[in-house]
Amino acid sequence: QKEVEQDPGPLSVPEGAIVSLNCTYSNSAFQYFMWYRQYSRKGPELLMYTYSSGNKEDGRFTAQVDKSSKYISLFIRDSQPSDSATYLCAMGAAGNKLTFGGGTRVLVKP
Amino acid sequence: DTGVSQDPRHKITKRGQNVTFRCDPISEHNHLYWYRQTLGQGPEFLTYFQNEAQLEKSRLLSDRFSAERPKGSFSTLEIQRTEQGDSAMYLCASSPRGLGGNQPQHFGDGTRLSIL
Numbered sequence: 001q002k003e004v005e006q007d008p009g010p011l012s013v014p015e016g017a018i019v020s021l022n023c024t025y026s027n028s029a030f031q032y033f034m035w036y037r038q039y040s041r042k043g044p045e046l047l048m049y050t051y052s053s054g055n056k057e058d059g060r061f062t063a064q065v066d067k068s069s070k071y072i073s074l075f076i077r078d079s080q081p082s083d084s085a086t087y088l089c090a091m092g093a094a095g096n097k098l099t100f101g102g103g104t105r106v107l108v109k110p
Numbered sequence: 111d112t113g114v115s116q117d118p119r120h121k122i123t124k125r126g127q128n129v130t131f132r133c134d135p136i137s138e139h140n141h142l143y144w145y146r147q148t149l150g151q152g153p154e155f156l157t158y159f160q161n162e163a164q165l166e167k168s169r170l171l172s173d174r175f176s177a178e179r180p181k182g183s184f185s186t187l188e189i190q191r192t193e194q195g196d197s198a199m200y201l202c203a204s205s206p207r208g209l210g211g212n213q214p215q216h217f218g219d220g221t222r223l224s225i226l
Contacts, residue, residue, distance in 0.1 A: 036217075046216060088152050090152075096165075096166065098155065099155070
């Protein structure tokens, strides 16, 4: 079993819809959580970073962390075709390496 | 743009050859990381530097792989005697010094390695 599980998708939504993404994890040592967006042939781009349970909002993006359930989510409101990409969750413990999920492909159709 | 810079963007080589990649982190970021990403997967950690010291290495980093960060600035990742299985995207990331530990990591656009 992988430490971080993420549905690979693809997830297809119409423009303007809410995109809902999630990851589950098994390592209770994970303390901080990130979401990255990755376009084809590009590196991951940091979207959200949090280290506590609860919600964090930044523009159209909301990240949720539930440490008791070992479950994190990312919501994208008012989705645009430019949001079509692969979304990666990543987690870290006391050390410095990140452990990534496998990524979810998202397609926002005009 | 003052993001993480990686060179070359794409490297094609024959099996058995040696290759070297370069990473220039964001200025004043003292933490530097290398990851490997294969198609359809998330990045996997390879190694970590704090300044010039290599503090952690993954078991994925076989003895054919070596990484350096002289003077705590840019870093190089060398793969000797390349194998088909080395074909992947090699990503570099950096993060600033942080109070109490971890800061978010910022990635470059990677070097795509293709082994013929």
